[in-house]
Amino acid sequence: MSEDRKMLEPLTSVVSVTLRILLGALVAGFLLSLFVDGVHWGRGDLCVTVDWASTSGGDFHPFEPLPGAEVGYTPRFCAEEPTTWQQVLGVLRTAPLTVMLVGGLYLLDRLLRLAVREGVHTRGTAARLRVLGWWLLLGSLVVETAASVAGGLLLGTLTDDEVADAAWAQLWSAPYLAVLTGLGLLTFARIVGASALLRDELDAVV
Structure with missing residues (x-):
């Protein structure tokens, strides 16, 4: 098993340390939000950038481009004093990604520990590889869909403009890398x- 351990380094150590640092940061952020004013742990993203409705030029010139260039203006809607529903939507835009990241690191850490202990070419390693693969494949689709739907609903609470109609479809983007991985x-x-x-x-046989 020592050869398998050598092959899996430094990934095993990096994943283990990263997982602990990330969990520590999440716990520290939660505790600070309870006792320190101005710290809003888990508040989420309360702004929606409407990049599919961007414009350029016009009478609004906060920036002056050089000749031959133009400046694009993209509206960004934010909740200044968010309601409870807006806060929930903001959390739904970011929390699923955090859960997927932490869960993925945890599954990878378990996979590497098992491979170090029992060897790479085992049925247990294959089973945990399969679990991690489904986690990334399905999880990335769920995360992207949840974030885009929540973003569309949040935008609907920030503007009555037609840009809010079916905004989730504009906000959704295929997680190609995670799916392929x-x-x-x-x-x-x-x-x-x-x-x-x-x-x-x-x-x-032997």
């Missing part, structure tokens, strides 16, 4: 599972 992990899980089966057969 999840699919890659599922593929590697099948490969590791096949190699684990072959290893068991060889051990039985």
Whole structure:
């Protein structure tokens, strides 16, 4: 197993330290929000940038471009004194991503610990690779959908303009990298599972 441990470094140590730092920062932020004025832990994103309705030029010139260039103006709607519903929507825009990040690091940490302890080419490693792959694949889609729907609902509370109509579709963007990474992990899980089966057969013969 020492060879497997060497192969998995420095990833094992980096993931373990990063997970602990992230959890510590979340706990510290929560405690500070309870006792320190001005600290709003978990408040979320209360601003929506309407980049699909941007304009340029016009009579509004806060910045002067050089000849041959133009400045684009993108409206950004923010809640100055958010209501409870707006605060909930703001949290829904950011909290799912935090949960996915922490959960993904936790699953990866468990996967690496198991691989160090039992070896890379085992059925347990393949199973945890599969879980991590589905977490990234489905989780990224859920996170993006939740954030875009919450953003669209939040924008509807900030303006009556037509830009708020079906805004969630404009805010949604496909998480290509996370989806491809999840699919890659599922593929590697099948490969590791096949190699684990072959290893068991060889051990039985020997």
